[in-house]
Structures are given as C-alpha cells and as structure tokens.
Amino acid sequence: MGKSVSHPLELESKPAAGISDTEATERAENLENNGNKKDGVCGPPPSKKMKLFGFKEDPFVFIPEDDPLFPPIQKFYALGPSFPKMNLLTRTVEGKRRQLYMVSKELRNVLLNNSERVKVINTGVKVWCRNNSGEEFDCAFRLAQEGIYTLYPFINSRIIIVSMEDVKILLTQENPFFRKLSSEAYSQVKDMAKGSVVLKYEPDPAKPDTLQCPIVLCGWRGKASIRTFVPKNERLHYLRMMGLEVSAEKRKERAVPTSESAASPGAPEDQLAAEQGAG
Numbered sequence: 025m026g027k028s029v030s031h032p033l034e035l036e037s038k039p040a041a042g043i044s045d046t047e048a049t050e051r052a053e054n055l056e057n058n059g060n061k062k063d064g065v066c067g068p069p070p071s072k073k074m075k076l077f078g079f080k081e082d083p084f085v086f087i088p089e090d091d092p093l094f095p096p097i098q099k100f101y102a103l104g105p106s107f108p109k110m111n112l113l114t115r116t117v118e119g120k121r122r123q124l125y126m127v128s129k130e131l132r133n134v135l136l137n138n139s140e141r142v143k144v145i146n147t148g149v150k151v152w153c154r155n156n157s158g159e160e161f162d163c164a165f166r167l168a169q170e171g172i173y174t175l176y177p178f179i180n181s182r183i184i185i186v187s188m189e190d191v192k193i194l195l196t197q198e199n200p201f202f203r204k205l206s207s208e209a210y211s212q213v214k215d216m217a218k219g220s221v222v223l224k225y226e227p228d229p230a231k232p233d234t235l236q237c238p239i240v241l242c243g244w245r246g247k248a249s250i251r252t253f254v255p256k257n258e259r260l261h262y263l264r265m266m267g268l269e270v271s272a273e274k275r276k277e278r279a280v281p282t283s284e285s286a287a288s289p290g291a292p293e294d295q296l297a298a299e300q301g302a303g
Contacts, residue, residue, distance in 0.1 A: 082115040084125070084135065084144055093121060097152065100163035100219070102181035113148060124152040124165065126174060151175050155220070166220035167242040169254050176222060176240050183222045184212045184243075188234055188266055191225050194241065195259045196270065199249040213245060221245045223252065235266050 087094060087109070094109055111132050114121040125148035127135070135144065151171035154164055167175065186194070186209045193200050202210050213221075225239040239262060243252045254262075263270055 083117060084113050084115055084147060085117055086110065086113045086132065086136070087124075096163050097165055100161070100182070101167075101175075101179045103178050104180060107178040112151075120154065122154045123150055123168075125149060126151045126171060149174055161217060161219040163219060166244065166253070167222065169242045169258065172222065172240050172242050176224075179222055182216070182220065183224055184209055184216070186223050186225055188225060191223070191239060191241070191262065192266060192268060194223060194243065194250070194252045195254065195263055196268075199246070199251050201249045205250075213250060216245055218245050218247065221250070237265075 089110060094112070097103070098107070098109075108129065111127050111129060113125050113127065114123065115125075116122065127148040131147065135142075135147065149171040150168045151174060152165035153168050155166040156164065187206045190205050190209050193204055197204070202213055205213065221243045223241040223243045225235070225241075227236045227238060228234060229236075241252050241254055243250055252259075260270060
C-alpha cells in the first residue's frame, strides 16, 4: 500500500502534534509578520495623544512688551533699562492681573517652546502683588518679599537704608512710627511718598561684631508709620542672625504673625487701612 504524500503548503498549514489551536494561530501570525518585516528597518511607534491628568491649571502668560501694565511700575520703582520685562508673566488671561512672576531667559524659552507638551503647575518667583490701595500712588503693585533679591539690582527708587537696630524694630513691631527709627532712616522716609518701599541693611566692615551680610526687606510707607511684609519664618531667621531670639510668648505680643499669604493681593487693603489708622 503506497503512502500518500502531502503538499508542502498543507504541511505548513497543519498544526504540529501536541500544540493547541491558540498556539498554532500565534505561530502563524508571527510567521506572517516576520515575512513582511524588512531587515534593519524599525517602524515609528504608534502615535499617542498626550493625556494630562489632575486639576486644570491656570495658564502662565508672558506680558507683551507694549502692555500698559508695566510703564507705571517701571516709573514708580525707577527700574533700569536693563530690566528684562519680557521675562515677566502672570496667570491671568483676562481681567485684572493679581500677581506678577519672573523667570530667567532660558526658562522663558523652555516654556514658550514646550507649551503644548508640558503641563506647568508652578514656575518663576513672585515679584509683585496687586494692591488696590496703591492705585492712588500711580502704581497698583507692591513688592513681594519672595522675589525682592531678584528685583533689587534693577530698582533705583523707593530704597531706605536702615541700620541693624532699625531691622530689629521693623521685624518685632507691627507698625513702628518713623520716630522710632534711626535719624538716618527717619530723614529718608519722612519726605517719601506713601507706598511700597525697599528696606536695605548694609553691613559695616568697621564693626565686625555686627551682622556682616546684607538684608533686603519689603515694606510699606504709611502716613506716619512703616511696616514690613515678611513671612513669619523669615522674620525669625533674620532675628536669629542678629543674635535676637524671640520667645513663643513674645512672638504673639510683638512679632507680626504675617506670612506672604496673609499679605496676598486680597488682604493688603485691610492691613494697610489698619496701619494707616494707627499712624
């Protein structure tokens, strides 16, 4: 009896002994894919749309160079021509801008070139906060302590040079009258217009026993008194640097329990009204 010979194609199509139908199907698909694939060529990965999860963040918007918001700020603080106003941004597309942030030139390029691929939650340092009480002084924005060391090199006005004793008074008393400051500081502040100011302490090399590093603080010049807008922890840090330890009891009585959040754009009006009433 002669043996029947199967056609080669029939042998390939038949599953081998001991292999399930599922495994046979996978092998057939692999053979087909390998036959269609070209050697040394890797196809592009499947296109996937970027999915962003979490809360919807307000966008960061860079301020245009011709924005009418900036000239009053530049005039009030006498900002130098080298100030990089193109690096200012805000989180408001329409309506009043509440806070202004500042980034470096390099970070600005990263944000502009990756706006469709990167979800920005927070960036830059806060340099100005809106203060409605300041609009009567031709500038609606006060300085923010968070970014004062970034801004200070460009500011040429509203600067008061204070002594170490002045700094202690400003950080431990809520609204000290001008007369409580040193004669040098008093002569600078008495004729200055009301509004946001910079309080700068310059170390004296001739007095090595005093603090030998500069301090820059944000403040507000009221009718007859002055105050600082410095976060609580930063206040305590500066006081310890000057050798003054504030106890828990004295913190409640003397130190101002303010933070940068308490001095946010929604709160300064009430705080400054109380300060001016006290002054």
